[in-house]
Amino acid sequence: MSTQFEVDGTRAERATIRVGVVDDEPMARTFVAKILGSAPDLEVVAEGANGAEALELVRTQNLDVLLLDLRMPGMDGLGALRELRRRPTAPAVVVLTTFHADQAVATALRLGAKGFLLKHVDPAELVRAVRVAARGGAVLDPTLTQDLMGHLASHHLDRLGAATEVARLSARLLDVLRLVGMGRSNGEIAGDLGLSDSTVRGYVSEILAATGCSNRVTAAVLAQRAGLLD
Structure with missing residues (x-):
């Protein structure tokens, strides 16, 4: 089962989630569209075959979520993500990958x-x-997190190195990081620890600054790699 994470900021919810699928393999797009189309609250409104088409879909289709392959001809997925970073109203992007986490996936996470x-x-x-x-959360496939850890430029750490990295955090921040690694939302963490949502957001920001993690996703990977979830 994948692990789901709330991230800071939320997207406005509506009855139907509008999805774009961008992959250079037509069969892959068809497969994904068929699966998502079976859900009553999801609608695949557009498809594309490269990064340039992904940008056009975002410009014209008012997407909530963009499923994006990274390796495509012409402009690839990373090129599209770099452009989307400049847009204040870009959809949530979830990367689709074939085999394992590599440097391209790590770069994609840094790009948003x-x-x-x-x-x-x-x-x-x-x-x-x-x-x-669509709710402003993020998803990690747990089979890839260990591979990903080795490709995060700020954390070329083995398990012992990751544990040393998080050992600098206070006991309270370790509690929060552990719950982030478990996929808890800010609201759930607040309830578990008896804190306000704003306090939890502040703690998460402090964790990111202290560890050099670029976002909540990479912090969760670090927590897993450091053994906080064992």
């Missing part, structure tokens, strides 16, 4: 992707991931 999934993800997990992304 809300998470990543294997292309052969279970259909129910794919539907759930799109819903979470």
Whole structure:
């Protein structure tokens, strides 16, 4: 099962989640569209085959979520993400990858992707991931997090190194980081620890600054790699 994370900021919810699928393989697009189309609250409104078409879909289709392959001819997924970073109203982007987490996936997370999934993800997990992304959350496929850790430039750490990194945090910040790694939302963390939502947001920001993690997703990877969830 994938792990779902709330991220700071929320997207306005509406009855139907509008999704774009961008992949240079027509069969992959058809497969994803068929799965998502079976859910009553999801609608694949547009498809594309490269990064340039992804940008056009975002410009014209008012998407909530964009499922994006990284390796495509012409402008690839990373090129599209770099452009989307400049747009204040870009949709949530979830990267689709084929085999394993590599440097391209790590770069995509730094460029603002809300998470990543294997292309052969279970259909129910794919539907759930799109819903979470539309709410402002992010998704990590747990089979990829260990590989990803080695490709995060700010954290070329083995398990011992990751544990040393988080050991600098206070006990309270470790509690928060552990719950982030478990996929808890800010509201859930606040309830578990008896804190306000604003206090939790402040703690998460402090964790990111102290560890050099670029976002909540990479902080969750660090928590897992450091053994906080064992």
